[in-house]
Amino acid sequence: MRIGMDIGGTKVEAIALDDSGAIAGHTRTATVPGADGIIETAESIVAELARQTHRDPHDFASIGIGIPGQIDRAQGLVRHAVNVGIESLPLASLLQERVGVPVTVDNDVTAAAIGAAHLMGLTGSVAYLNLGTGLAAGFVLDGRPLRGEHDTAGEIGHFAVDPLGRxxxxxxxxCLETVASGSALKRFWAGAGEHPGRTLIPAIAAGDADAQQAFDNLVRGTATCVQLLGLTLDPGTIVIGGGLRLLGDPLFGAITHQLDVWADRSPFIAQLQLSARVQRLDDDSPAAAAGAALAAIR
Ligand SMILES: [Zn+2]
Known part of the structure; x- marks a missing residue:
């Protein structure tokens, strides 16, 4: 039995995965930012999952943690995880000392890619595009994550496409992230509020021209990411997840429409059949937590 934890800016989601890869325990709690808050929350989650699965906390085989920020997997270090109030933290060794179980840390988007491929039963090459506060992708090739030489594979949000851009x-x-991300919506659309994923579509329906502009930018930026992923990795499936997926059918319809418009202009792009490769992560999928659990052994 393995634990996977997804530590995000607002919540920590954790699951226990049994040896067959099925979910045997599940918990969700609010994030307490800062080093002490994160460690204590993680420790209490281990205790809760032990209670749910009728075992002692130290009986788990491993704990995998997905967290945003700059990750040094070999050292178990998390740096510059601004969303969770961490400047630098040896998260793996500190938690391991407390619970007596081996701990690994991973980039949250890579973890989500692994988990999405597992939970959605996707084989071959899979790209996962996270439309969250930021914009990034993760890759899984035949069940194994592709992290790159410096754990930065997939940071396509900082691919600069417009020299006259923001x-x-x-x-x-x-950068693509300046148009296609939750932070972009907040910075450049005055009506965004705390949760632009919930306010954007109603604002467009009410005739807010700036909201429409923000949506159009988001759609073009996301479709550009899909095209970029298609032309580089050529994955069989491109899964779109992250908080902004809650924009739902209007967003996904517009993205596939944009891809089809580009395909109509270019026989070369048309043969890539990009819109047919896009899938949406389920609204309540614990992909990042599941992937973090699996990442401990991959
Ligand atoms: Zn950038």
Whole structure:
């Protein structure tokens, strides 16, 4: 039995996976930012999953954690995880000391890619595109994650496509993340509020022109990401997840329409059949937690 945890800016979701890969325990709790809050939350989650699965906490085989930020997997270090209030934290060793179970940490998007492929039963090459606060992709090839030489494979949100575009927090101009992400909606659309994924579609229906512009940017940026993934990795499936997937059918309909418009203009793009490869992660899928559990052994 293995534990997987997805530590995000607002909530921590965790599951226990049995040896067949089925979910045997599940818990969700609010994130307490900062090093102490994260460690204590993680420890209490292990205790809760032990209770749910009728065992001692130290009887779990492994704990895998998916967390945003710069991850050093070999050292179990998390750096610059701004969303959860961590500057630098040896998360793996600190939690391991407390619970007596081997702990690994992984990039949250890579973890979600592994989990999505597992839970959706996808084989071959899979790209996972996370439309969250930020914009990034993760890759799974025949069940194994592709992390790259520096654990930065898939950071396509910082692919700068428009030299006249908006200033990105990374210092470049016109990154894809400046148009296709939750942070972009908040920065550039005054009516976004805390949860633009919930406010955008109603605002468009009410005739808010800025909301329409923000939506159009989001659609074009996301479709560009799908095309970029198609032309580089050529995956069989491109799964779209992240908080903004809650924009639902209007967003997914517009993305596939944009891809089809580009295909109509170019026989080369048309033969890629990109819109047919896009799938949406289920609204309540614990993909990142499941992937974090599996990442401990992959
Ligand atoms: Zn950038």
């Amino acid at each position: 200033l990105c927090l990374c210092g470049q101009l016109g």
